[in-house]
Amino acid sequence: xxxxxxxxxxxxxxxxxxxxxxxxxxxxxxxxxxxxxxxxxxxxxxxxxxxxxxxxxxxxxxxxxxxxxxxxxxxxxxxxxxxxxxxxxxxxxxxxxxxxxxxxxxxxxxxxxxxxxxxxxxxxxxxxxxxxxxxxxxxxxxxxxxxxxxxxxxxxxxxxxxxxxxxxxxxxxxxxxxxxxxxxxxxxxxxxxxxxxxxxxxxxxxxxxxxxxxxxxxxxxxxxxxxxxxxxxxxxxxxxxxxxxxxxxxxxxxxxxxxxxxxxxxxxxxxxxxxxxxxxxxxxxxxxxxxxxxxxxxxxxxxxxxxxxxxxxxxxxxxxxxxxxxxxxxxxxxxxxxxxxxxxxxxxxxxxxxxxxxxxxxxxxxxxxxxxxxxxxxxxxxxxxxxxxxxxxxxxxxxxxxxxxxxxxxxxxxxxxxxxxxxxxxxxxxxxxxxxxxxxxxxxxxxxxxxxxxxxxxxxxxxxxxxxxxxxxxxxxxxxxxxxx
Numbered sequence: 001x002x003x004x005x006x007x008x009x010x011x012x013x014x015x016x017x018x019x020x021x022x023x024x025x026x027x028x029x030x031x032x033x034x035x036x037x038x039x040x041x042x043x044x045x046x047x048x049x050x051x052x053x054x055x056x057x058x059x060x061x062x063x064x065x066x067x068x069x070x071x072x073x074x075x076x077x078x079x080x081x082x083x084x085x086x087x088x089x090x091x092x093x094x095x096x097x098x099x100x101x102x103x104x105x106x107x108x109x110x111x112x113x114x115x116x117x118x119x120x121x122x123x124x125x126x127x128x129x130x131x132x133x134x135x136x137x138x139x140x141x142x143x144x145x146x147x148x149x150x151x152x153x154x155x156x157x158x159x160x161x162x163x164x165x166x167x168x169x170x171x172x173x174x175x176x177x178x179x180x181x182x183x184x185x186x187x188x189x190x191x192x193x194x195x196x197x198x199x200x201x202x203x204x205x206x207x208x209x210x211x212x213x214x215x216x217x218x219x220x221x222x223x224x225x226x227x228x229x230x231x232x233x234x235x236x237x238x239x240x241x242x243x244x245x246x247x248x249x250x251x252x253x254x255x256x257x258x259x260x261x262x263x264x265x266x267x268x269x270x271x272x273x274x275x276x277x278x279x280x281x282x283x284x285x286x287x288x289x290x291x292x293x294x295x296x297x298x299x300x301x302x303x304x305x306x307x308x309x310x311x312x313x314x315x316x317x318x319x320x321x322x323x324x325x326x327x328x329x330x331x332x333x334x335x336x337x338x339x340x341x342x343x344x345x346x347x348x349x350x351x352x353x354x355x356x357x358x359x360x361x362x363x364x365x366x367x368x369x370x371x372x373x374x375x376x377x378x379x380x381x382x383x384x385x386x387x388x389x390x391x392x393x394x395x396x397x398x399x400x401x402x403x404x405x406x407x408x409x410x411x412x413x414x415x416x417x418x419x420x421x422x423x424x425x426x427x428x429x430x431x432x433x434x435x436x437x438x439x440x441x442x443x444x445x446x447x448x449x450x451x452x453x454x455x456x457x458x459x460x461x462x463x464x465x466x467x468x469x470x471x472x473x474x475x476x477x478x479x480x481x482x483x484x485x
Contacts, residue, residue, distance in 0.1 A: 027150025057109030066117030066402025081115030086178030124397030137325015140382020144317030152307030273388025283448030298434025316374025339379025346373025
């Protein structure tokens with residue numbers, strides 16, 4: 001591969017379509033659950049695993065898949081992930097029982113988790129400077145729009161195909177897109193350089209990290225299904241496994257390639273960028289979860305109507321992410337901090353609107369606050385990813401991005417669990433005041449976004465203090481975008 005690969009924008013387009021499809025499946029299934037219950041006569045526990053199983057497997061394989069992509073080539077890993085996801089989508093659509101569907105969702109999660117780190121790795125590998133910012137801007141647009149329009153897409157498919165079988169098309173729609181993506185990926189994405197040494201995966205590190213992630217995700221993703229406080233005993237277990245993982249990686253790095261290069265955390269841009277991503281995703285993904293619950297259960301909206309109400313956020317996010325990608329290399333972390341302030345302003349306005357105008361017509365009033373929050377979100381996600389990975393060598397791009405994405409998945413699970421708990425506690429305590437419950441949940445969302453803002457301001461303060469020594473702007477690694485060295 002050489003610098004300025006001629007197909008880099010086509011490769012990005014293929015990667016982003018696959019990314020949109022896999023991220024859409026995180027949120028699209030939520031509105032399909034009543035249809036799945038009706039079509040398969042599924043119990044509540046099975047429905048919970050349809051959602052949680054995907055999230056668990058997605059988060060579990062991100063880091064190992066990112067390392068394998070760095071070591072053995074991103075084309076083969078991207079195609080394996082896309083093939084698994086496509087086959088599992090076909091199996092999910094054809095499911096005849098809830099167990100069958102859960103198994104297919106687990107495989108879907110694996111495929112998605114294998115594929116996602118390769119996208120960020122390819123951007124690191126094929127783009128640099130201002131072009132890299134624009135590429136990450138396009139990725140940020142896809143992340144924001146896919147997350148926001150999932151409920152709308154799910155509601156539309158169910159409305160078109162009917163409540164009993166509409167859920168099947170939530171999965172079948174992935175199949176032609178996945179097959180086309182496989183053909184294009186094979187033709188466009190470059191393979192690894194000839195004669196490249198294939199590094200082995202660190203099995204002990206994989207097991208320790210997997211045990212830590214599963215122990216942390218289980219009580220968060222099954223918070224409502226797993227009754228009692230015993231589930232929280234897994235949190236110290238998870239922390240113990242993660243501590244052992246860090247110790248092992250420090251030891252293993254002395255004689256072989258580690259699963260995660262912990263030296264990356266010496267870069268302030270990376271360590272604080274990961275912190276911002278984790279905290280922001282804890283709030284960002286929770287917005288759609290609690291808002292659609294408020295509309296569907298509290299106000300009786302259909303899945304389609306609830307999905308339509310989130311469109312302003314998707315529009316704002318898509319516009320600002322594309323524009324932010326063009327200026328992030330000049331503005332730096334100030335853009336992220338400004339975006340977080342705008343998100344908080346939009347959420348504060350949303351809180352006020354629901355407090356003053358709660359009722360069936362409330363979505364006319366929530367459109368503008370959601371648009372503002374979306375505009376801010378587009379200034380956060382892709383610029384933060386660009387800045388976080390700015391000092392990461394291209395050969396580490398996949399694993400570095402995967403570590404960040406794992407943190408985002410953990411943050412999303414934490415945010416949904418805590419905001420959902422606040423929502424349901426308030427509803428139960430007031431005997432059905434869903435507007436109050438939503439506002440309580442929104443305070444949790446705002447707290448996470450505020451914490452992300454504090455992390456961004458910390459980075460700005462430290463950068464300003466170090467400016468006389470380091471200068472301003474983004475530090476681009478010496479290895480170019482076509483390098484796999």
